[in-house]
Amino acid sequence: MQYFAHPPTWALLIAILALMGGLVLYVMRLNLSLRYSKRVLEVEIGERRRAEEKLAENENRLRQIIASEPECVKLQTLDGILLEMNPAGLCLVEAGQPNEIIGTSVYNIIAPEFRDGYRALSTRVFAGESGVMEFQIISLKGRRRWMETHAVPLRDGRNKVIALLGITRDITAHKHAEEEIRLHYRELAHASRVNTMGEMASSLAHELNQPLAAIANYSHGCLRRIRSGAGTVDDLTRAIEQVCNQADRAADIIRSLRRFVNKEDSPHQPQDLQGIVREAMLIAGPEANMHQVDIRLKLMPDMPKVLGHAIQVEQVILNLIRNAVEAMSNMPPMLRRLELRTFLEDDMAVVEVRDSGLGLPRETLARIFDPFFTTKSTGMGMGLPICRSIVEAHGGTLSAYPNEEGCGLTVRFTLHPAMEEARHE
Amino acid sequence: MNDRQTVFVVDDDQAARESLRWLLESVGYHVDCFTSALEFLESYDGSVPGCLVLDVRMPGMSGLELQNHLLERGWCLPAIIVTGHGDVPMAVRAMKAGAVDFLQKPYNDQTLLDRIQQALDLCSQRRQSHSELALIRANYEHLTQREREVSALVVAGKANKVIAIELGLSPKTIEVHRANVMYKMQAHSLSELVQMWMRLHVETRLPSQVA
Numbered sequence: 001m002q003y004f005a006h007p008p009t010w011a012l013l014i015a016i017l018a019l020m021g022g023l024v025l026y027v028m029r030l031n032l033s034l035r036y037s038k039r040v041l042e043v044e045i046g047e048r049r050r051a052e053e054k055l056a057e058n059e060n061r062l063r064q065i066i067a068s069e070p071e072c073v074k075l076q077t078l079d080g081i082l083l084e085m086n087p088a089g090l091c092l093v094e095a096g097q098p099n100e101i102i103g104t105s106v107y108n109i110i111a112p113e114f115r116d117g118y119r120a121l122s123t124r125v126f127a128g129e130s131g132v133m134e135f136q137i138i139s140l141k142g143r144r145r146w147m148e149t150h151a152v153p154l155r156d157g158r159n160k161v162i163a164l165l166g167i168t169r170d171i172t173a174h175k176h177a178e179e180e181i182r183l184h185y186r187e188l189a190h191a192s193r194v195n196t197m198g199e200m201a202s203s204l205a206h207e208l209n210q211p212l213a214a215i216a217n218y219s220h221g222c223l224r225r226i227r228s229g230a231g232t233v234d235d236l237t238r239a240i241e242q243v244c245n246q247a248d249r250a251a252d253i254i255r256s257l258r259r260f261v262n263k264e265d266s267p268h269q270p271q272d273l274q275g276i277v278r279e280a281m282l283i284a285g286p287e288a289n290m291h292q293v294d295i296r297l298k299l300m301p302d303m304p305k306v307l308g309h310a311i312q313v314e315q316v317i318l319n320l321i322r323n324a325v326e327a328m329s330n331m332p333p334m335l336r337r338l339e340l341r342t343f344l345e346d347d348m349a350v351v352e353v354r355d356s357g358l359g360l361p362r363e364t365l366a367r368i369f370d371p372f373f374t375t376k377s378t379g380m381g382m383g384l385p386i387c388r389s390i391v392e393a394h395g396g397t398l399s400a401y402p403n404e405e406g407c408g409l410t411v412r413f414t415l416h417p418a419m420e421e422a423r424h425e
Numbered sequence: 426m427n428d429r430q431t432v433f434v435v436d437d438d439q440a441a442r443e444s445l446r447w448l449l450e451s452v453g454y455h456v457d458c459f460t461s462a463l464e465f466l467e468s469y470d471g472s473v474p475g476c477l478v479l480d481v482r483m484p485g486m487s488g489l490e491l492q493n494h495l496l497e498r499g500w501c502l503p504a505i506i507v508t509g510h511g512d513v514p515m516a517v518r519a520m521k522a523g524a525v526d527f528l529q530k531p532y533n534d535q536t537l538l539d540r541i542q543q544a545l546d547l548c549s550q551r552r553q554s555h556s557e558l559a560l561i562r563a564n565y566e567h568l569t570q571r572e573r574e575v576s577a578l579v580v581a582g583k584a585n586k587v588i589a590i591e592l593g594l595s596p597k598t599i600e601v602h603r604a605n606v607m608y609k610m611q612a613h614s615l616s617e618l619v620q621m622w623m624r625l626h627v628e629t630r631l632p633s634q635v636a
Contacts, residue, residue, distance in 0.1 A: 205509070206530075207509075209530045209531060210441055210530075211440060212530075212531055213441060213444070213509075213531055213532070214438075214440035214443075215444075216444075216531060217441075217444035217445050217447060217448040218444045218448070220451075221444070221448040221449075221450070221451040222451075224448075225451050228451075231451075239447055242440070242443070242444065242447075245440075246440055246444075289437070289482065290482050292482060292487065333490075
């Protein structure tokens with residue numbers, strides 16, 4: 001008992017008890033706070049895991065999309081090193097394994113003549129633009145294919161361009177089909193020109209006869225004067241000059257005929273419309289003359305050059321003139337007038353052929369550009385449809401409408417004027 | 426007034442025209458060139474003898490139409506049609522319209538010159554016969570009604586006596602009329618009178634045959 005009564009002992013006991021109580025309280029608080037933190041962390045970890053899962057899922061989805069994309073998708077650096085390429089791309093360049101192509105330069109497969117163009121495109125993309133380009137590649141197995149690439153910049157989080165993203169498709173079949181259509185179309189246009197020449201043979205023979213007859217007359221006249229001693233040197237010289245002129249005239253006709261029936265297209269380039277009209281007149285003039293048609297040319301002076309194939313444009317003009325001449329064959333000769341005008345309208349060059357025939361009824365007029373539609377007993381009905389496809393291939397339009405005054409028909413077509421820089425060439 | 430024969434060349438092609446002039450002048454013909462049928466019609470009055478060298482097809486009026494115009498005006502300048510693309514129907518039409526020749530280019534120069542000479546000869550013949558006919562007609566106009574009756578019967582081959590009975594006149598009177606007819610018509614024989622009579626009655630009915 002004495003033991004318990006000792007006061008310092010009591011005090012020590014109480015102090016120890018108090019200390020223990022405080023300790024317990026502290027530990028309990030700590031425990032609570034730890035438990036809370038744990039819960040917060042658990043939630044955070046859960047969210048992150050979900051986010052990561054989602055990210056992985058997204059990435060996986062994107063990868064799958066890119067991998068299954070039928071067109072080639074690739075990433076490359078500014079100097080052309082391929083960073084990534086999907087299976088379609090590997091297939092396009094005929095690479096068996098990704099490592100055959102990834103890490104190498106695209107310039108190894110781009111055909112040499114397109115490398116400069118592709119380099120320019122890359123530079124533009126890394127400057128932040130996007131672009132489209134058609135070019136040829138030589139695959140790893142050495143085959144040439146036509147490609148079309150849509151290239152866009154790929155940016156990082158700080159908006160810096162880090163790669164060129166290119167989506168490329170194989171347009172070889174398309175190019176071949178285009179080429180085939182172009183060939184067929186060229187064949188058709190050529191056949192039509194040859195056919196036209198055949199139909200015009202008699203008037204062309206007459207046209208060649210003119211200079212030949214003149215040459216014969218001049219030279220026989222010279223001979224007679226020389227034999228009779230009547231001709232002065234001056235007179236004879238002038239006559240022989242005329243012989244030369246007429247020989248040139250015949251040669252011009254032959255040259256333009258040969259050019260006209262030539263199968264080769266003249267290049268698509270700026271052309272002098274006046275010159276083309278003159279060439280067409282050289283061939284169409286005799287026939288118009290034979291039909292006693294009075295042709296009036298109203299050509300715009302200083303007409304800018306037009307963009308196109310000279311022979312095809314000439315073919316259209318010739319066809320329109322011939323149609324107009326034929327349309328007037330039932331008119332009295334004094335009333336057979338054909339006006340050919342060239343002028344500019346709405347930034348397009350216009351060629352207009354106006355006849356003074358009887359014109360066409362509305363329902364016929366609506367059908368004259370249909371293939372195999374003809375108003376002539378001998379026609380095939382292919383003249384105007386071919387003209388229309390030629391004009392449309394040149395980016396213009398061919399149209400026909402009745403004359404505002406009087407009867408007769410006006411047929412006109414438009415062509416693009418050549419660009420300013422082309423004109424200065 | 427101008428009796429010099431002229432070759433009129435009508436062709437819309439300048440080279441054809443001028444070369445023909447050069448050839449024709451080398452043999453001494455007088456040549457006049459026109460670019461169109463209308464231009465020729467405007468300047469020609471029918472007085473100058475000669476011949477025409479025409480191209481069939483020309484803008485405006487064709488060579489054949491020009492020939493028709495000449496016929497309408499009663500001038501029958503012999504025409505040679507030259508063409509670069511002739512065919513049989515065209516040649517037939519040209520000949521029907523009174524062309525004397527139809528030449529196809531290219532032609533032989535000598536052929537053309539020969540044809541031109543023939544055409545010019547034809548023209549002078551026609552002019553000669555035309556002036557003779559004019560004289561006959563003028564003489565005939567001078568006959569009295571009775572003299573015309575008598576001449577008709579004389580030409581019909583009837584003797585003076587028969588004529589006298591038919592007209593109820595004396596043979597003496599008929600003889601006087603007959604002598605007057607012969608004198609006025611400047612006929613030296615009966616056969617000459619018959620010829621004149623024929624030309625008067627046949628050719629007057631066919632004016633296109635004279636120039």
